[in-house]
Amino acid sequence: xxxxxxxxxxxxxxxxxxxxxxxxxxxxxxxxxxxxxxxxxxxxxxxxxxxxxxxxxxxxxxxxxxxxxxxxxxxxxxxxxxxxxxxxxxxxxxxxxxxxxxxxxxxxxxxxxxxxxxxxxxxxxxxxxxxxxxxxxxxxx
Numbered sequence: 001x002x003x004x005x006x007x008x009x010x011x012x013x014x015x016x017x018x019x020x021x022x023x024x025x026x027x028x029x030x031x032x033x034x035x036x037x038x039x040x041x042x043x044x045x046x047x048x049x050x051x052x053x054x055x056x057x058x059x060x061x062x063x064x065x066x067x068x069x070x071x072x073x074x075x076x077x078x079x080x081x082x083x084x085x086x087x088x089x090x091x092x093x094x095x096x097x098x099x100x101x102x103x104x105x106x107x108x109x110x111x112x113x114x115x116x117x118x119x120x121x122x123x124x125x126x127x128x129x130x131x132x133x134x135x136x137x138x139x140x141x
Contacts, residue, residue, distance in 0.1 A: 004034065029067060057070070
């Protein structure tokens, strides 16, 4: 049997706060903790790996809801689990690709604005910033 960790030990081992651990538990990201006779939360040692996975998945753009969906299928068997995970990953990939297209379009707009600024600064005129004027016209439409 693996050693159980009290909430403070899990917080220290995983690098997140006790409040975050309680929140993860409430949201179904972590299995319910056991309680000691004194009422303290205790977690299986594997909870450290689970918390690390949650933080890594968050850093790569998954929401807590998506992470919960991923970890909630651990009890599913083989193909069923794989089907659920695949659906989630396919949805996320579609969202990321759409976001990338939006960012590419915005990057192009910023490049155009940068060129407008460069031309205005090279002209050395006392005119207003063309980007500000352009944005003001767009807002006034």
